[in-house]
Amino acid sequence: MAKPKLISFKICPFVQRSVILLKEKKIDFDIAYIDLNEPPEWFLALSPTGKVPVLEVDGKVLFESAIISEYLDEVNPPSLHPSDPLQKAQNRAWMEFTSSLYMAFFKIMMSKTKEAGAEVILEANKQLHTLEKIKINAPWFNGDKFSMMDISIAPLFMRLAFLKQHFNLDLLEDKPNLQAWSDTTMRRESVINSVVDEFEDILLMRIKGAESFLSLI
Ligand SMILES: N[C@@H](CCC(=O)N[C@@H](CS)C(=O)NCC(=O)O)C(=O)O
Structure with missing residues (x-):
């Protein structure tokens, strides 16, 4: 290649x-x-x-x-998927599930009123609770081996940490399994180095520019 x-x-x-x-x-x-x-x-x-x-x-x-x-x-072997076909398929299904949460984050960022914000937060919380309830074989989704599913959710954890840090909006507060998974993920070098230095500033500008309800928090 x-x-x-x-x-x-x-x-x-x-x-x-x-x-x-x-x-x-x-x-x-x-x-x-x-x-x-x-x-x-x-x-x-x-x-x-x-x-x-x-x-x-x-x-x-x-x-x-x-x-x-x-x-x-x-x-680029070795694969970061589990080798068992059923487990791999399950991982792919959860990766797909995780993808929909990015839209929820985007909607939270872009909601103009508190009411609209509360509605999308409720929607996101529902999806996060579903994830919280599945068995995560800590420290990673599949146990000791970091995998594609961990990569799939890493950008979401980064955005949730951003919401907590800047707007005191903690969607993982009542989700200890996800919080622990997020903490481990956020310490991973590839994750830390996956965004540009100005990442948070750009997000903050975007929120301000959209006149998001978050700016009022
Ligand atoms: N399903 C696509 C989603 C990609 C996506 O939505 N990218 C956004 C930016 S985060 C985009 O390019 N939006 C431009 C547009 O929708 O016109 C993927 O997984 O690659």
């Missing part, structure tokens, strides 16, 4: 998953940042969906973060 190039938006959790995986696998890669508010023509010509991440590899284009992850995992 030639050196892949990842097209990124600095606060995109889906791109962040690709970055964590590339770092875990110690794959040398280039990264190009675009502004999704004003996507450049070359990006629109490249991306069938207009979304990031896009991975360019050997002159070909891959899109959809889950597919990018599966490809990178497959061509």
